[in-house]
Amino acid sequence: MSDQDEFHLKKSEIMQATSGFRANAMAHVIEGSMAIRELNFRGVSPTIPAGECAIKALVTGSDGRVYGVTSGRRAHLFAYDPHPVADHVIDLGVIPDATGVCGQLVRTHNGLIAGGTADGRLFSYAAEGDFSLLWKNEHNKIRLHSAPVPGNSVHALCYSKSARRVFGLTTPGGALFSWDPEAGRFESHATLQPDHLSPLIVEDDNGQLWGAERSGHLFIYDVNTRKVERPDLRLPSAAGVDYMNGWDSATSCHNGIIFGGTIGGYLFSLNTLTRKIQTYGKPISGPRIRAITRGSDGTIFGLAGKPGDVTHLFRFMPSSGEMRDLGVPLVSYPKIWTGYEFDAMLTGRNGEILLGESDRISHLFIYYPPIRSL
């Protein structure tokens, strides 16, 4: 074939396979490796349907399984069993009457997985005794509880180890409530400024719950003294938009430190002992850090980007201060799939990072960070 016969667009059509493109224009994650699991037992069980599978929250169960909750036309609770004899997702069922869910799932001391719904109720699942194998799966029923504040949505949840209760915020009322997972009773604790109340609360190592009210001003609720404190602490923001700021995502507390992301897209650490905030800037130019987790080696991984845009996975190494945009998650097996929307992540038992896709068609992504040389 002569040069005249070579297709003139061949060069652009093979671009992604070229080393030049991969070195200079690759938007996808190439540090480490990425896998996906469909929300099913592949080839055995049906997938959680499109339009019902946007993953909004993940939590690790006491048995190492990962639990997730979806939203959409209907909301599902599912479990991912990472054990090699399983390695599949089990749809534990539909949360009755729920379409939207709260962005946190919690695990209680008595083994319950609990979450909240947009119509204001709590639900719980007791994993004890359930199993899933090739020919059979048996699981328990999702229990629906009453609403802590009728007419309000469950806005945020966290589990307090010290109080052995599930704490939550409601919207639009701004109520701080707790739920006893053994007795099943609710208790009202405080009312926070409801306007622009951030949709998360985190417990520190001393039984204090941290959250953010309007303009990114932090509040603390002490579960022992039952008092709300408003320290002079404010989340980082670009100048001129503090009034829109909010706390978007948080890691759990470790050695007194909570890492967080803001609505504006800033990464920060909160030292709950010295009560100081340190800002590390933004992993990408746009707003939102929608999920964040602390890796096994202390590296912070997060998902940045607002809904409707393209979410980027990033990492931050507290030891060196290095922030790196790792790119957009992409897998090629068992199908080619780019993940554009994510709302949840957690660190698995072996240091893998699980990413909950939040789209009309969604998957559980598993990111394996590279092994670092010693």
Place this chain on the structure above:
Amino acid sequence: LKNAFATGAIEEILFPEYPDHDCIWDVCRAADNKIYFSLCAEGRAATALLMSYDPLSRKVHRLHDIGSMSGDVILPGKIPQSKIHTTMCPTEDGLLYFATHCTAPPPGEDYLETVGTYGNPEWGYTGSFLIEYNTQTNNCRNLGQLAPNQGVRVMRLDPKRQVLYAITYPKHHLHSFDLKTRRWTDLGRIGNLGSFGMFMDKKGRPYGSDDAGWLWRYDPELNDIQSLNVRLPHLPWRESPYNFLWYAVEGPNGAIYGSTYYDGRLFRYDPEAGAEGVIDDLDRDDAASLQDQSIWSAPYIQAPVFDSGGRLWFGCSPIWEPVHLFCFDRGRRIDFGALDTPGQRSAFLAESASCQGGDTLVFGDITMQGRPRLLVMNSREMARRT
């Protein structure tokens, strides 16, 4: 025939005055019986041009530059408005709707990355604009941005409800646009790579396929994208991705005739048969001979169009190899040979249209040499050769 031009029934129209435009991505016939097409850019940086061809006078007219019309002119480093992909939707009252698209690199750059530059105002693609063109007045109306930061590869019209359906690139969302209320709705993601073809049934429901070739259908009454238990014909080992819906045209009997991407199958689909329609693999008997198993993808079908006699004409070639013109008539594929002229070899027929009662067929050709051309074919004359 070794060369379809030997029939003397095909004329080529070249555009040497537009050296920056290296492809044509849409061709359609509007209510005025003229052919409208887009001169586009993919390997070079340029903004697409809306053009027309009058089959009576055999004249071509340049109508509008998409960049200047949308106010999104070509800028250094920025992904340009380089295409009108297969989105032209003519109406009976003389309007023509289309959406703008991308995938040419920025001026002076080799690389194109729509995901990496997504949302970047300096480097990224601005997004697709929906344009209403009036064929009678030659006026264009910019109806606004259809999908910020994304292009549109395919769009179809429900003429009864006056609703447009568009699939975006790179995020592959199905969108609807109500022409009466001027409201866009993002109906959700439908795939990853495919989403090239889309067709409508008589109830105004758009159909497409996922990456593995399973059909979906959007029901506007239920506001639901339904996954159908209907899969496009495919090779036994084919999984996701690929072999998604490629082209689809309505046949004279009301059924849909379509083709698949990687496995190059021709099929007939009757959406009205039963709850989910019935699909028929028209290449069932010849499937083995169509596929050279040493290559990963079969020769694929391009720009199918029916003539006045109910024969289906299309291009067919393995990727990057010269296109042959085919006719599907009475259950057989007939090869009319390559579409070669001196210095020009067809590389891909992007879209087609029939006019003059189906006696004239017009194809938009992306040639090996990057000099796009319209191929105007006298289908009666060609049919005599079948």
